[in-house]
Amino acid sequence: MMAGGEQAPLSLELTLGGPWVGEPWVSADTSEEYLKMRKICMNLMGFKVYSLKDEADETEAKVCTRLALCSSFDPWIMKKPLGHHDIIHRLCLRKLWMDRDVLPNLNEQAKHEMDHDDRTIVQIYDADTQSNHEVELRSEAAGIFFRASWIQNFVDRRQLKQGDAIGIYWETGKHRSVFSVLKRAPRTREELLRG
Structure with a gap:
């Protein structure tokens, strides 16, 4: 007032x-x-x-x-649509991402194994299913790959197919990769009924 x-x-x-x-x-x-x-x-x-x-x-x-x-x-440093070889054989990883974010942050034992044997076992956390898996990380002349149990632990278990988009980033504090399916490729009716 x-x-x-x-x-x-x-x-x-x-x-x-x-x-x-x-x-x-x-x-x-x-x-x-x-x-x-x-x-x-x-x-x-x-x-x-x-x-x-x-x-x-x-x-x-x-x-x-x-x-x-x-x-x-957006934490997914490496985004990749899956190709034919990623589904039937191994997952090819971007060398720049591996050299910058992953290889320098491996624990001492894993670094030693990569230096001497060109391979080591790494942990991958599936953020979608909240589960941990081990996969072989291997360096070859053609590049750096997830091999060995990649098909069983990710392609088969998550029913991945060519054209699905995935994301991966390295979680330094826990010495592991984090994985997610970012986008699914269109599925046929039969695939949907099986899944």
Whole structure:
């Protein structure tokens, strides 16, 4: 209420100040809850509101200062549509991914085995079925492959077929690969009835 019994106009303006527009939020309260809320407010004041001009200026300068929340995080470093050989023989892995993310992060015994025998056993966690499996990782002249129990533990068990898209990433802390079927290729009526 204002002086004389009149009501103050309603404002829809969002402010981080006190009850009146432009009043800084000042309080003698030192409670933990107040300090926590104050910290959140200070963090919010640090966010920048981007205008169309800001966006255009940054685009022209070929820079971006916008930070985005990680709402579309995609952990699948290696995505692959399965080919004929991946289904009947072995899974061919991308050498760049293996050299960068997997081989340097193997445990010491596995590194030794890869250096001397060009093969080791690695753990693969199936994120879809929440199950662990062992597969032979083998380095050959043609590339790096999952061999041995790949067909039994993944192709047969998960009923994979040519054209299915899979994703894999290396979980460094647990020294294992994580696997998921990202997309299924179309199935025939007979395949659907069998599965």
